[in-house]
Amino acid sequence: MTLAAVQLDTVTSTEPVTAQSFRTDVLRHLKYTLGTDPGHAQLTDWRMALAHTVRDRIVDPWFASTRATYAGQAKRVYYLSMEFLIGRLLEDAIVNLGLMDVADVAMADLGLSLADVVVDEPDAALGNGGLGRLAACFLESLSTIGCPAMGYGIRYEHGLFKQSFDRGRQVEAPEDWLQRPHAWEFERPEAAFQIGFGGTVAEAGGRSTWSPAEAVIAEAFDTPIIGWKGRWANTLRLWSARPMNLFDLDRFNRGEYAGAAADEAAARTISRVLYPDDTTHDGKRLRLKQEYFFTAASLRDALRRFDSEYDDLSLLPHKVAFQLNDTHPAIAGPELVRLLHDDRGMPLDDAIATARACLSYTNHTLLPEALERWSEGLMNDLLPRHMQLIERIDAVHAAAHPSRNVTLRGGGDVLMGPLAFTMAHKVNGVSALHTDLMKETVFADLHRLHPERIVNQTNGVTPRRWLLSANPRLSTLITDAIGDGWIDDLEQLARLEPMADDAGFRAAYADAKHEKKAELAGFMATARGVEMDPAAMFDVQIKRIHEYKRQHLNILETIALWQAIRDDPHATWTPRVKIFSGKAAPGYFFAKQIIHLINSVARVVNADPVTAGLLTVAYPANYNVSLAERLIPAADLSEQVSTAGKEASGTGNMKFALNGALTVGTLDGANVEIRERVGAENFFLFGMTADEVVARRDVPGHAGKAIEADPRLARALQAIDEGTFSDGDQGVFSDITRNIRGTDHFLVASDFTDYWRAQREIDAAYRDRDAWTRMAVLNTARSGWFSSDRTIRGYMADIWHAVPVGRGAHRDA
Ligand code: NBG
Numbered sequence: 153m154t155l156a157a158v159q160l161d162t163v164t165s166t167e168p169v170t171a172q173s174f175r176t177d178v179l180r181h182l183k184y185t186l187g188t189d190p191g192h193a194q195l196t197d198w199r200m201a202l203a204h205t206v207r208d209r210i211v212d213p214w215f216a217s218t219r220a221t222y223a224g225q226a227k228r229v230y231y232l233s234m235e236f237l238i239g240r241l242l243e244d245a246i247v248n249l250g251l252m253d254v255a256d257v258a259m260a261d262l263g264l265s266l267a268d269v270v271v272d273e274p275d276a277a278l279g280n281g282g283l284g285r286l287a288a289c290f291l292e293s294l295s296t297i298g299c300p301a302m303g304y305g306i307r308y309e310h311g312l313f314k315q316s317f318d319r320g321r322q323v324e325a326p327e328d329w330l331q332r333p334h335a336w337e338f339e340r341p342e343a344a345f346q347i348g349f350g351g352t353v354a355e356a357g358g359r360s361t362w363s364p365a366e367a368v369i370a371e372a373f374d375t376p377i378i379g380w381k382g383r384w385a386n387t388l389r390l391w392s393a394r395p396m397n398l399f400d401l402d403r404f405n406r407g408e409y410a411g412a413a414a415d416e417a418a419a420r421t422i423s424r425v426l427y428p429d430d431t432t433h434d435g436k437r438l439r440l441k442q443e444y445f446f447t448a449a450s451l452r453d454a455l456r457r458f459d460s461e462y463d464d465l466s467l468l469p470h471k472v473a474f475q476l477n478d479t480h481p482a483i484a485g486p487e488l489v490r491l492l493h494d495d496r497g498m499p500l501d502d503a504i505a506t507a508r509a510c511l512s513y514t515n516h517t518l519l520p521e522a523l524e525r526w527s528e529g530l531m532n533d534l535l536p537r538h539m540q541l542i543e544r545i546d547a548v549h550a551a552a553h554p555s556r557n558v559t560l561r562g563g564g565d566v567l568m569g570p571l572a573f574t575m576a577h578k579v580n581g582v583s584a585l586h587t588d589l590m591k592e593t594v595f596a597d598l599h600r601l602h603p604e605r606i607v608n609q610t611n612g613v614t615p616r617r618w619l620l621s622a623n624p625r626l627s628t629l630i631t632d633a634i635g636d637g638w639i640d641d642l643e644q645l646a647r648l649e650p651m652a653d654d655a656g657f658r659a660a661y662a663d664a665k666h667e668k669k670a671e672l673a674g675f676m677a678t679a680r681g682v683e684m685d686p687a688a689m690f691d692v693q694i695k696r697i698h699e700y701k702r703q704h705l706n707i708l709e710t711i712a713l714w715q716a717i718r719d720d721p722h723a724t725w726t727p728r729v730k731i732f733s734g735k736a737a738p739g740y741f742f743a744k745q746i747i748h749l750i751n752s753v754a755r756v757v758n759a760d761p762v763t764a765g766l767l768t769v770a771y772p773a774n775y776n777v778s779l780a781e782r783l784i785p786a787a788d789l790s791e792q793v794s795t796a797g798k799e800a801s802g803t804g805n806m807k808f809a810l811n812g813a814l815t816v817g818t819l820d821g822a823n824v825e826i827r828e829r830v831g832a833e834n835f836f837l838f839g840m841t842a843d844e845v846v847a848r849r850d851v852p853g854h855a856g857k858a859i860e861a862d863p864r865l866a867r868a869l870q871a872i873d874e875g876t877f878s879d880g881d882q883g884v885f886s887d888i889t890r891n892i893r894g895t896d897h898f899l900v901a902s903d904f905t906d907y908w909r910a911q912r913e914i915d916a917a918y919r920d921r922d923a924w925t926r927m928a929v930l931n932t933a934r935s936g937w938f939s940s941d942r943t944i945r946g947y948m949a950d951i952w953h954a955v956p957v958g959r960g961a962h963r964d965a
Contacts, residue, residue, distance in 0.1 A: 169209070169251065169254055170254065171253075171254050171257035171258045171261065172258075174205060174251070174254045174255060174258040175258040175261050175262060177205040177208065178198075178201045178202055178205050178259075178262065179201070179262075181201040181202075181205055182197060182198070182201040185200070185201065185204050186200055186201055195268070195269065195272050196272055196332070196333065198259075198264055198269055198272075199242070199269050199272040199273060200333055200335055202242065202259065202269055202270075203273070203334065203335035203336070204335050206242065206245050206246055206249065206251065207335050207336070209249055209251070209382065210245060210249070210376050210378045210382070210385055211376070213378065213382050213384065213385050214376040214378070214385035214387075217295075217298075217300070217384045217385050217386065217957075217958060220300075220957050220958065221300040221957055222461065224957050225461065225471070226300045226954075226955070227300070227470060227471050227472065227473060227952070227953065227954045228300045228301065228302065228454070228457070228471065228472055228473070228954075229294065229299060229300065229301040229302070229473045229475065229947075229948075229952050229954050230301070230302050230304055230454050230473065230474045230475065231287065231290060231291070231294075231301060231302070231303045231304065231475045231477065232304050232305075232446070232447060232450055232474060232475065232477060232481040232484060233283075233284070233287040233303065233304070233305050233477035233478075233480070233481070234284075234306065234426075234427075234442070234443065234446070234477070234481070235279030235280060235283055235284030235287060235305065235426070235477075236276075236278050236279055236284055236287045236288050236303060236305050236388060236390075237277060237280075237281070237284030237285040237287070237288050237777060238276045238288040238291075238375075238388070238777075239275050239276060239277075239617075239776065239777025239778055239781075240270065240271075240273040240274075240276070240777070240778060241273070241276070241334075241336050241375070242270050242273050243270045244292070244378075244617055244621060246266075246270075247617075247620055247621045248292075248296075248378050248379060248380050248381065248616060249378060249381075249382045250381060250382070273334060274329040274332045274334060275329070275776050275777055275778045276329050276334075277312040277327055277329065277776055277777070278305065278306070278307075278311045278312075278390075278426060279311075279312065279426070280312060280426070280427075280429070280696065281695065281696045282516070282611075282695075282696075282801070282802065282803050282804070283477065283478060285777065285803060286477075286582075286611055286803055286940075287303065287305075287477055288777075289612065289614040289617070289940040290303075290940055290944060291303045291377045291386060291388055292377060292379065292614045292616060292617065292940070293612070293614055293939075293940040293941045293943070293944040294377075294379075294386055294944055295379030295380075295385055295386045295958075296379035296380040296383075296384070296614075296616070296640055296941060297379070297384075297941060297944055297945065297948075297958070298379065298383060298384040298957055298958020299386075299948055299954055299955075299958075300954070300957055301386045302387050302388075302389055303377070303386070303387070303388040303389065304389055304390075304391070304446060304449075304450035304453075305388070305389075305390050305391070305446060306390060306391055306392075306423050306426075306442060306446045307373050307391060307392040307423055308423060308426040309328075309330055309420075309423060309424050309425070310326045310327050310329075310424060310425045310426065311327045311329055311426050312426055312428055312735065312776075313325060313326060313327055313428050313735070313738065314326070314327050314774055315735045315773050315774045315775070316773050316774065317751055317773050320747070320748050320751030320752050320755065321747070322735070322736055322738075322744050322747050322748075324428075324738050336375045337374065337375055337390075338373065338374045338375075339371075339372075339373055340371070340372040340373065340374055340389075341371060343371070343372035343389075343453060344369050344370065344371045344372070345369070345370045345448070345449045345452045345453065346367050346368075346369055346370075346396070347368055347369070347370050347393075347448050347449055348362070348364025348365075348366065348367040349365065349366050349367070349368075349444070349534050349535070350364055350365035350366055350533060350534055350536070351363045351364040351365035351366075351536065352365075352536065353536050353537045353540060359497075360537060360540070361494065362490070362537035367396055368393045368395060368419040368422060368445070369394045369395070369396060369419075370391040370392070370393060370445060370446070370448075370449035371391065371392050371393075371394055372389050372390070372391060372392075372449075372453070373389070373390050373391075373392060374388070374389050374390075375387070375389075375390070376388075379958070380616055380639060380640045381640075383958050384957075391423065391445065391446045391449045391450070392423045393419050393420055393421075393422035393445060394416075394419055395415045395416045395418070395419035395420070396415075396419070397415060400412045400413075400414075400415065421438065422438070422441055422442055422445050423442075423445075427439060427442075428735075428738055429738075429739065429740070436526070436527075436530060437530060437534065440526055440531075440534055440535075441534065443480050443481060443482075443483055444483050444487070444534070444535060447481040447483050447484045447487060448483075448487055450474075450481075450484075451474070451484060451487055451488055452491070454472055454474070455491060458471060458472055465492065465496065465498060466506070468506055468510055469506060469509035473510060473512065473951070473953070473954060474510050474511050474512070475512055475513075475514065475947070475951070475952070476511060476512065476513040476514065476572055476576070477514055477516075478513075478514060478515065478516045478517075479513070479515075479523070479524045479568035479569055479571075480524070482524070482569075482571050482572035482575075483535070483538060484511060484575075485507060485508075485511060485571055485572065485574070485575025485576075486535075486538040486541040486542050486545065486575075487538065488503075488506075488507040488510065488511065489503045489504055489507050489541050489545065489575075490537055490538065490541055492506055492507060493541075494537070500544060500548075501548065504548060504575075507575060508575055508576065508577050511575055511576045511577065512576045512577055512578040512579065512580070512951045512952070513572040513573065513575075513576040513578075513579050513580075514579075514581075515569070515579065515580070515581055515582075515586075515590055515594070515595075515800075516582055516800050516801075517800050518593060518594055518797070518798070518800065519700065519798065523567070523569045523594065524568035524569070525563075525565035525566065525567050525568060526565060526566045526568065527564055527565050527566075528561065528564055528565065528566060529564070531566055539566070542560055542566055542571060543561075545560065545574060545575065546559060546560040546561065546574075549574055553601050555601075556597065556601055558570055558597040558601075560574060569594060569595070570598060573595055573598050573602075573605070574598070577605070578605060578606075578607055578950065578951040579605050579606050579607070580606070580607050580608060580609045580947075580951065581608050581609075581800065582608075582609065582610065582611045582800050582801035582821075582822075583608070583610050583611065583800060583801035583802075583821045583822040583824070583825060584608055584610060584825055585797075585819070585820065585821060585824050585842065586608075586801055586821060587606060587607070587608035589797060589842065590606060591606055607950050609943055609946045609947055609950070609951070610801065610822055610825055610938075610943065610946075611801040611802075611803050611806070611822060611938075611940070611943060612803075612806065612938050612939050612940035612941070612942055612943035612944075613806045613810070613938060613939070613940055614939070614940045615638070615639060615640075615642050615810065615939050615941075616639065616640075617781075618781075618784065618807045618810060619810055620639055621781075622781040622782075622784060622785050622811075623664075623668065623784075623785035623811055625664040625667050625668065626661070626664045626665075626668075626811065626812070629657075629660055629661060630645070630648065630932075633647075633651055633657065634647040634648060638936070640941065641941075642935075642936040642937075642938075642939035642941065642942070643936035643937060643939075643942075644936065645932060645933050645934070645935065645936040646933055646934065646936060647933075648929060648932060648933035649930065649934070651933075652926045652929040652930050652933065653926070655922075657929070658922060658925045658926060658929060661812065661925055661929050662921065662922075662925045665785075665786075665788070665812060665925075666686060668785040668786040669686040669690055669788075670686045671782070672684070672690070672782055672786035673685070673686050675782060676770060676772065679772075680770070680772050680773075682758070682768070682770045682772075683768070684729045684770060685727065685768075687727065688726075688727035688728055688729045688765075689726055689727065689728045689729070689789060689914075689915075689918050690729050690786055690787050690788045690789070691728050691729065691730050691731065691787075691788065691789040691791065692731045692783055692784075692786075692787040692789065692790060692791060692808070692813070693706050693730075693731070693732050693733075693734075693791035694731070694732070694733040694775055694779075694784075694804060695734050695802075695804055696734050696735060696736070697734045697735065697736040697740075697744075697747055698736075698740075699742060699743070699746075699897070700794050700795050700798035700799065700898055701793070701794050701798075701799065702793050702794060702795060702898055702900060703746050703750065704749070704888055704900055705793055705900045705904065705907060706730070706732070706791055706793060707732075707746070708865065708868050708869070708892075708900065708904060709868075709904070709907055709908055709911055710730050710753060710757070710767070711753060711868040711871055711872070712864040712865065712867070712868040712908065713728075713911070714757050714760070714763055714767055715864070715867060715871065716864070717762070717763045717766050717767060718760070718763060721762050721766070724919075725766045726914075726915035726916075726918050726919055727765060727766050727767070728766070728767055728768070728915075729768045729769075729770060730768070730769045730770070731770045731771075731772070731783065731787075732750050732769070732770070732771045733771060733772050733773075733775035733779060733783065734775045735774075735775060742887060742888070742891070745887050745888055746888065748885070749872070749877065749885050749888060750769070750771050751771050752877040752878060752884075752885075753769055753877050754769035754770065754771055755877070756876065757769050780804070780807070784804070784807045784808055784811050784813070785811045787808055787811070788813055788924075788928075789813060789814055789815075789816060789914060790804070790805060790808030790813040790814065790815045790816070790817075791816055791817075792804075792805045792815050792816070792817035792818070792820070792821075792823050793816065793817060793818060793838075793839070793903075793907065794818060794820045794821065795818070795820070795845055795898040795899055795903075796818045796819050796820045796839060796840055796842040796844070797820065797845055798820065799820045799823075800821055801821040801822040802821045802822050802823065803822075805817065805822055805823055805826055806822065806826065806935065806938035809826050809830060809931045809932075809935045809938070810931075810932060810935040810938065812928035812929065812931050812932045813928070813931070814834065814835065814836060814914075814917075814924070814927055814928060814931060815827070815830075815835050815836065816836040816838065816907075816910055816911065816914060817835070817836070817837065817838075818837075818838065818839040818840070818903070819839070819842070820842070822938075825937075826935070826938070829934045829935065829937055829938075830930060830931045830934045830935065831930065831934065833927075834927040834930050834931055834934075836913060836914050836917075838903065838906040838907050838909065838910035839903040839906055839907065840903060845899055848899060848902055849897070849899070854896065854899070854901070854902055855892060855893055855895070855896035855899075855900075855902065856893065856901075858901035858902045858904065859892075859893065859901050861905065862905045862908075864904075864908060865901060865904045865905070865908075869889050869892065869893065872885050872888070872889050873885075873889050
């Protein structure tokens with residue numbers, strides 16, 4: 153059967169739905185699934201009844217997608233990721249099934265607002281930041297395109313911590329998304345694998361057998377991910393750890409009540425918490441266990457599926473692609489070699505070659521402290537057979553490349569980057585600049601040996617969530633102008649370009665932006681107690697707090713601006729609301745200081761009658777996907793101010809441009825490509841380039857020189873040191889000011905002056921609101937390339953050699 157024949161016949165469409173039938177279904181679920189009635193139902197009951205009603209319409213296309221994949225004997229893509237930052241799913245599903253209007257009317261008939269109901273859903277924060285959110289966008293695009301795929305990860309009981317502030321300081325509390333009901337998971341007790349750790353390796357007859365000392369069970373939980381128009385659905389399969397023996401009755405009977413449950417507790421620890429840090433790793437042993445746990449379960453699951461269809465292992469690379477999202481699943485290399493060689497008897501060289509043909513690896517950072525390494529001692533202890541295989545893989549590589557300068561081990565550690573590189577047939581960076589820097593820095597030696605291996609796949613974002621669903625008013629305006637083809641073919645936004653010169657369109661576009669700003673202001677006033685004037689410029693920096701992302705550059709400029717306004721309040725100023733949001737890793741002291749400083753500046757500035765109405769600083773706590781969905785459509789200015797060479801790509805930058813925020817940014821990550829596409833005249837560039845950054849660090853006393861040359865910067869630093877933002881208490885923020893005056897590795901001082909210049913240009917530009925709107929329209933019109941559909945098509949063509957099967961394949965066929 154040809155693939156084309158499969159696609160139309162087997163993916164059934166669901167029956168037409170009306171508001172009336174939808175309402176009936178919600179009531180039926182309320183009664184029969186939730187066991188309550190409209191008189192007693194709580195918001196959560198309604199939300200669950202609604203979710204079940206929507207879910208009913210996902211299951212058929214989901215099954216049909218699986219059937220079509222089997223029938224077409226299609227290649228499957230397995231996306232292995234420690235993180236999936238999926239956020240809420242209900243609205244996504246409603247939007248992708250085209251049920252928005254129906255659901256809206258049906259819920260209104262029941263006396264409820266759809267918007268209120270969907271926000272009751274817990275926000276699944278199974279990720280830290282960009283890497284995890286990218287994985288979630290990719291899953292949605294894979295379904296929209298109709299590429300047979302599965303996401304594999306860990307079903308953390310506690311996702312990323314909840315953030316609150318106590319007198320401006322970050323406080324962390326455990327996140328508990330699983331405590332609240334949701335309707336998306338299907339438990340699969342039949343899909344369970346035993347995952348071992350430790351123990352010994354025995355050699356017999358040239359064959360090695362690993363006997364682990366302990367083991368846990370990995371149990372699968374499936375969430376369907378429905379693509380645009382419900383044409384295709386893939387699965388996110390998350391593994392939960394449970395003990396081999398639930399409960400030790402003998403110990404219990406001996407009176408050892410705590411001990412009887414100890415094994416259970418120890419096993420469950422593996423899927424208990426997401427590591428709240430995406431740049432450095434602590435708790436090494438548990439972290440490595442987590443990595444092996446989900447990687448091993450996923451590989452076995454995929455091989456089981458392969459075995460059910462084929463009996464020739466040489467077909468494996470033609471039917472299976474494993475994408476390693478960063479090095480967290482890099483143990484997949486040795487594990488797949490072990491499964492093929494030890495368990496199935498494939499000769500070692502063949503096993504390595506076969507594994508490599510199936511595996512590819514995405515690098516997401518060049519920060520040295522974020523490149524994973526595991527001590528050989530720990531590896532030997534937890535994964536003795538893998539340690540042996542890593543040595544073999546290293547030796548084979550050394551023999552094949554006698555001139556090599558690299559090894560997979562160094563300083564007593566296994567280097568996971570080089571291991572992932574060596575075991576992958578393709579290695580990709582996530583923006584053009586990042587990919588070039590990978591070739592020149594971290595992987596320079598390996599790149600010399602394997603010049604074809606590194607490829608670029610610039611990140612993207614799903615327009616279904618980040619425009620259609622997050623910004624309905626702008627979406628409607630776009631659809632009215634150019635039709636709805638843009639939703640799954642985002643480059644059609646280019647057809648908006650001529651409308652940048654249409655005064656009527658600009659006015660409507662500006663209205664849509666204003667509406668979102670007013671909505672955000674309302675939310676901030678009620679939920680966060682901050683007054684913001686929607687007429688002011690909304691200037692937004694939202695992302696993890698990190699020195700390289702330079703929230704401290706932004707707050708220094710804020711302080712300098714505050715001082716300048718106070719000096720001359722009657723000069724021409726452009727009213728601004730500076731919005732910051734984001735979490736700091738709990739153990740990252742410096743980042744937590746930055747949060748404290750921003751909140752302290754906010755307290756002083758917001759209480760100052762002189763600058764009132766001209767400058768406001770807001771820091772909504774607990775940044776997550778749902779908050780991003782509110783903030784991004786309401787932004788006028790997008791702050792992308794990382795030290796050049798440090799931000800691998802950024803994806804928030806794309807979401808902002810798509811929603812018509814102008815960027816103030818450095819030539820870093822995907823900013824470079826955004827600027828190329830939206831046009832240099834519609835982008836506010838400042839700062840040193842990556843090369844200049846490297847050179848500047850060699851200038852002795854570079855920070856001091858920059859401070860001396862810029863009285864504004866000197867004065868802002870001085871105000872911090874004098875206790876202006878800490879009730880006169882000096883030294884509260886001295887870590888920050890000392891750092892900036894001292895080594896200033898991230899070159900805050902050296903980039904300050906140019907940043908200030910760009911910001912004042914921005915002030916002036918914003919005063920001509922119509923010209924600003926024109927630039928905003930052009931940002932939207934020219935951001936089509938940043939769809940994750942484009943990115944996924946790139947991976948499919950260049951890395952996975954996978955083809956779409958679903959009806960999403962239509963346009964490609
Ligand atoms: C992050 C980078 C971002 C990038 C995302 C997604 C990690 C380790 N890296 O710049 O910092 O956009 O990955 O690729 O989280």
